[in-house]
Amino acid sequence: NFMLTQPHSVSESPGKTVTISCTGSSGSIASNYVQWYQQRPGSAPTTVIYEDNQRPSGVPDRFSGSIDSSSNSASLTISGLKTEDEADYYCQSYDSSNIWVFGGGTKLTVL
Amino acid sequence: QVQLVQSGSELKKPGASVKVSCKASGYTFTSYAMNWVRQAPGQGLEWMGWINTNTGNPTYAQGFTGRFVFSLDTSVSTAYLQISSLKAEDTAVYYCARWFDDWGLRWGQGTLVTVSS
Numbered sequence: 001n002f003m004l005t006q007p008h009s010v011s012e013s014p015g016k017t018v019t020i021s022c023t024g025s026s027g028s029i030a031s032n033y034v035q036w037y038q039q040r041p042g043s044a045p046t047t048v049i050y051e052d053n054q055r056p057s058g059v060p061d062r063f064s065g066s067i068d069s070s071s072n073s074a075s076l077t078i079s080g081l082k083t084e085d086e087a088d089y090y091c092q093s094y095d096s097s098n099i100w101v102f103g104g105g106t107k108l109t110v111l
Numbered sequence: 112q113v114q115l116v117q118s119g120s121e122l123k124k125p126g127a128s129v130k131v132s133c134k135a136s137g138y139t140f141t142s143y144a145m146n147w148v149r150q151a152p153g154q155g156l157e158w159m160g161w162i163n164t165n166t167g168n169p170t171y172a173q174g175f176t177g178r179f180v181f182s183l184d185t186s187v188s189t190a191y192l193q194i195s196s197l198k199a200e201d202t203a204v205y206y207c208a209r210w211f212d213d214w215g216l217r218w219g220q221g222t223l224v225t226v227s228s
Contacts, residue, residue, distance in 0.1 A: 054215070099158070
């Protein structure tokens with residue numbers, strides 16, 4: 001079964017840049033689009049990146065997404081960190097049967 | 112504007128059934144699928160499957176067959192998730208979510224279903 005693996009947690013200081021990885025277990029992660037969702041405590045998830053590197057209207061350009069085929073990974077990079085960015089972040093893609101697959105989530109602490 | 116508004120929290124006893132609603136507005140309901148996602152307490156997101164809002168045909172992810180039923184009432188632009196024979200492990204927040212080409216996934220606010228005797 002196709003799986004997406006994320007680090008459990010990352011932390012960084014305000015104003016810095018952090019990158020969260022999402023590694024595919026098999027196949028090529030570049031074969032299907034990757035999305036990233038932000039979930040603040042007690043709230044529903046919201047989309048911050050879709051189709052690998054697209055930002056919905058209203059999401060600041062501090063958020064960016066990329067794919068690295070050599071490591072079979074997707075990455076979410078947040079620059080100029082703010083305390084409001086503290087949240088759980090989930091990557092999501094699809095397996096070969098178009099079944100949705102979520103990563104386990106990464107808790108971002110901005111301290 | 113686009114909205115997905117879900118029904119309120121539910122407290123049910125084991126063995127009972129629950130029906131969660133997701134009312135859509137601001138777009139044509141019968142285009143693109145409606146997805147359902149589960150999040151158990153303190154856990155990650157788990158895709159349950161989707162329903163074709165044009166045909167009403169559901170597709171269930173592994174682990175969500177049998178007791179879980181997706182349905183629609185297109186006359187009121189609403190999707191439903193029904194869970195029967197509830198178990199304690201069904202306690203979770205259930206989200207509806209729909210894809211938009213210029214946005215990605217938009218999510219409902221979630222419905223907490225608590226199963227407890």
